[in-house]
Amino acid sequence: MRFVVASLLAALSVQAYHASSGPLTPTAKQALIASHHWYAKCPVPFSGLRLMTLTYWGWDGRSHTGQLVVNANAVTALTKVFGKLYAMRFPIHHMKLSDAYGPVSVWPKDLDVTYVFSCRQAVPSPCTGGTGTGSWSMHAYGEAIDVNPIENPYVGCGQTHDPVSVSYMKRTPLRKGMVTPAVYALFRSVGWGWGGAWYGSTKDYMHFSENGH
Numbered sequence: 532m533r534f535v536v537a538s539l540l541a542a543l544s545v546q547a548y549h550a551s552s553g554p555l556t557p558t559a560k561q562a563l564i565a566s567h568h569w570y571a572k573c574p575v576p577f578s579g580l581r582l583m584t585l586t587y588w589g590w591d592g593r594s595h596t597g598q599l600v601v602n603a604n605a606v607t608a609l610t611k612v613f614g615k616l617y618a619m620r621f622p623i624h625h626m627k628l629s630d631a632y633g634p635v636s637v638w639p640k641d642l643d644v645t646y647v648f649s650c651r652q653a654v655p656s657p658c659t660g661g662t663g664t665g666s667w668s669m670h671a672y673g674e675a676i677d678v679n680p681i682e683n684p685y686v687g688c689g690q691t692h693d694p695v696s697v698s699y700m701k702r703t704p705l706r707k708g709m710v711t712p713a714v715y716a717l718f719r720s721v722g723w724g725w726g727g728a729w730y731g732s733t734k735d736y737m738h739f740s741e742n743g744h
Contacts, residue, residue: 597626602673675740687733
């Protein structure tokens with residue numbers, strides 16, 4: 532009986548999923564500018580972006596509140612996906628605003644940050660090298676998300692940009708924080724594509740986007 536009561540109390544103590552969104556706060560704008568994730572030539576103005584506040588399941592097995600900067604058009608889809616990720620207790624390592632846009636001194640040491648918006652070029656495949664493709668990334672539109680990038684690396688030709696992720700190039704067995712078929716199905720249910728399903732040898736396992744690119 533004690534075990535049953537304790538289990539019920541533990542279940543009730545888990546924070547319910549919550550998601551909200553609104554215009555970027557002055558603090559968020561300042562952080563984006565200071566971290567060079569937004570500047571005047573970006574394809575989306577501040578007015579087209581939203582600050583989402585979301586409940587997520589953390590690496591420590593507890594509920595946390597994080598934030599994402601996203602395109603206004605992506606709010607509905609990501610609200611649905613993160614609600615289902617929370618229900619299935621899929622762990623997100625880091626998702627605070629400062630993790631992605633704060634000063635280097637406050638970044639998580641492992642840099643395993645889940646984020647959406649970054650006004651930058653698309654990253655070329657490890658097969659070709661280089662730092663940019665000459666085309667805007669879908670992150671520059673706020674319509675792509677990278678989920679646990681250490682556990683879900685960008686790979687090609689047997690290489691990855693991050694040496695720490697080498698062991699995760701092998702996608703089985705599934706380990707903590709790796710994108711599973713169920714996670715892929717959640718994004719696919721809202722019309723988003725997955726870099727892990729790209730044709731050919733180049734795969735971006737962390738990357739989901741509105742247009743699949």
